[in-house]
Amino acid sequence: MPDHALPRNSDLTAALVEARETYAAARPVSAALHAEARAVMPGGNTRSVLFWTPFPTAMVRGEGCRLWDADGHEYVDFCGEYSAGLFGHSDPRILAALRGALDSGLNLAGVGANEVRLAALLCARFPAMERVRFTNSGTEANLMALTAARAATGRAGVLVFRGGYHGGVLTFPAGQPMQAVNLPIPVQVADYNDAEGAVALLEGGGIGAVIVEPMLGAGGCIPADPAFLAALREGCDRTGALLIFDEVMTSRHHAGGLQMRLGGVRPDLMTLGKYVAGGMSFGAFGGRAAVMDQFDGHRPGTLPHAGTFNNNVLSMAAGLVAMGEIFTAEAADALWARGEALRARLNEVAAGAGMVFTGAGSMVTPHFRPGKLTRPPTTASAEEEQRRELFFLDMLAGGIYLARRGMVTLSLPMTAADTEAFVAAVSDFCEARRPLLAVA
Structure with missing residues (x-):
């Protein structure tokens, strides 16, 4: 577990500030690329979903279900190009x-x-x-x-x-x-x-x-x-x-x-x-x-x-x-079953932590509010958005790359070990951040 994820942070805002600082300090090359990009592209970016503050991570290589960023960090890719990357990066x-x-x-x-x-x-x-x-x-x-x-x-x-x-x-x-x-x-x-x-x-x-x-x-x-x-x-x-x-x-x-x-x-x-x-x-x-x-x-x-x-x-x-x-019919059924099992495991480890994972098959998203959702919330508190960002940063620190909004899409190259690594990262997050996840 990364040092910044230890439960010494009892205040959500302070924990998020620390997570942002740790993120930025570990990615000087991405930071420099972003500064250079801002001179020629508004916001230093040409695809809004890939923008986040203080700056987005720049990726340089992908193989199977793994990515490497410009600063040398390796990730298991649970973003899956927002569902377009079903086959991974190098089939x-x-x-x-x-x-x-x-x-x-x-x-x-x-x-x-x-x-x-x-x-x-x-x-x-x-x-x-x-x-x-x-x-x-x-x-x-x-x-x-x-x-x-x-x-x-x-x-x-x-x-x-x-x-x-x-x-x-x-x-x-x-x-x-x-x-x-x-x-x-x-x-x-x-x-x-x-x-x-x-x-x-x-x-x-x-x-x-x-x-x-x-x-x-x-x-x-x-x-x-x-x-x-x-x-x-x-x-x-x-x-x-x-x-x-x-x-x-x-x-x-x-x-x-x-x-x-x-x-x-x-x-x-x-x-x-x-x-x-x-x-x-x-x-x-x-x-x-x-x-x-x-x-x-x-x-x-x-x-x-x-x-x-x-x-x-x-x-x-x-x-x-x-x-x-x-991607035969059999492959589609197998991927569906793998995703259904993953979501069940995620909700097991998140039980009582004020968050729930929704989805179907190989697509899943965490929501930082308890209970069943049948439609997207029309309002989200500042604390809810802070918890979402903290989850994203903690996952990156643990070598898990997913969408900034939390969405996860599985790819065919993923193994049981990869999905178990994600479950373990979520379990660590819930344990370490539990005092910050409580919903009043």
Whole structure:
């Protein structure tokens, strides 16, 4: 256990100040890189989720499920690129596919056989996908799915949920005002897992699309109640709105997506993200043929769908190997079971410490408040946020890298020893910091 984690700190603020100082002192190279970056990038950063104070850790190398930072520290990577890093950092089969694609040339400005094979593989794997098109990211996939739904229904309105994250320009954090970066799409916002409230908004008219994550990802790894998803399906059927499942993160939980584990409610459209292409730049949206065929170029009045890298050779080659050879249905089931067992162990060691781990399968997030959560909290006390930061810093000090907000996503290269190391680190944190974790 790091020295700063000893229970001599009885005051939360003082403990956090000490943890920040220890963090900074151990990372002079990262500090220097951040100072240099601030001269040319606002905040010294180009991706907000990777920013934290006093400065973010700069990574220089990854192998398997491990990372090394610029100051020589080694970590077990429990961030997993926020779910995109399912295959770790160096799977030899994916690397071989990428090298083979590079050998045949980049930016070919044409269609290719690999995109057909990957599309067929995904349509066979995900029952909700009768047709599919590719994008560069999950953000783009969600934007195009919304475009398809709004065009098909002739209605502009979109129903979203507090805590939902559908990309950098479609984010709806609970307890915060509408984000200025969001696209100017007319949205109505409901509470997650509130079937009655959501259906009431649907029946108010004007809604062309409902977009929902079967489990909130950035919103705290809070799974949907199957009855909630069923109510959305029934409400969309009654009102003519189209139901979109954002499975950019959650499709890893079953060969057919988390929707198959939560009662099998079938959406009209669903979206996928980068893990499908082995972590390369990738997204996909697909669904009912009648909706997707709006993009059929053989038809008059087709919807355009641009994107130079939609079918780039690297993503297509990696995707075929990732989904066709490595992440089989059996591998998805095994990863789900490993994650379920991990979350149970984490909640065992955290019992009585004023924190709870929520999630499903290989995705989990700690919340620094006791009790069951069915939707993300709309308010968080200053102490709750301090405990979250302290947990993050203590995990880094113990060689565990996770998201600054606490989210954990497992990767396939992880072993039982890796997950047990995380459980041990959490147990040490709860023991050492217990006086600071008590919730009044």
